[in-house]
Amino acid sequence: MSTSKKEDPRTIRSREMFKNAVFSLLSEDSTMSNLTVQKIAAKAGLNRTTFYLHYQDIEDLLAQITDEILQGLSDKMVDLIHAKDLPEKQKLTQVLDYLYIHRNYLLTLFKMNQFEEQLFLLLKQLVETRRKNTKKDLPADYVAVEIKTASVVGIIMWWIKKGLHFSSDYIANQIHLMYRGQ
DSSP: OOOSSOOOHHHHHHHHHHHHHHHHHHHHOOOGGGOOHHHHHHHHTOOHHHHHHHOSSHHHHHHHHHHHHHHHHHHHHHHHHTOSSSOHHHHHHHHHHHHHHTHHHHHHHHHTTSHHHHHHHHHHHHHHHHHHHOSSOOOTTOOOHHHHHHHHHHHHHHHHHHOTTSOHHHHHHHHHHHTSOO
């Protein structure tokens, strides 16, 4: 969704209400197929007509939410790549905080296998950029970018699926300790 033209605050509010309704419904029952326009509208406190003013169908709503989350994650990753003022570990904690906030929706995306690949691509870009910007020459036998990226993705996926009792700060610290080098 592009916000080049100024959007009506009511439109923004309605979309936010529908999005929150989806998050709420998925936290009660993580099965996407159980979502209906009626349930989403009722949970949002809006009607079906309003739903169809904003979305073609449930798939359109879910695609927009997914794009928004991935765009937000991408923005956080870009911040992390270009981190100069904030310590890297603090930036990583911010990325993990963002993932934590959206965890219920992300768990559903994981089941549909849409998220892991996107996360891999974003993290791969981060690892490649960090390697390019490093001052020292990396040894020829250094861990391949794909292997390192896959391991970070694996840690993050495990954390969201099974390790949420650990804080994002703790996980950021653990990742930092594992990958102090490049």
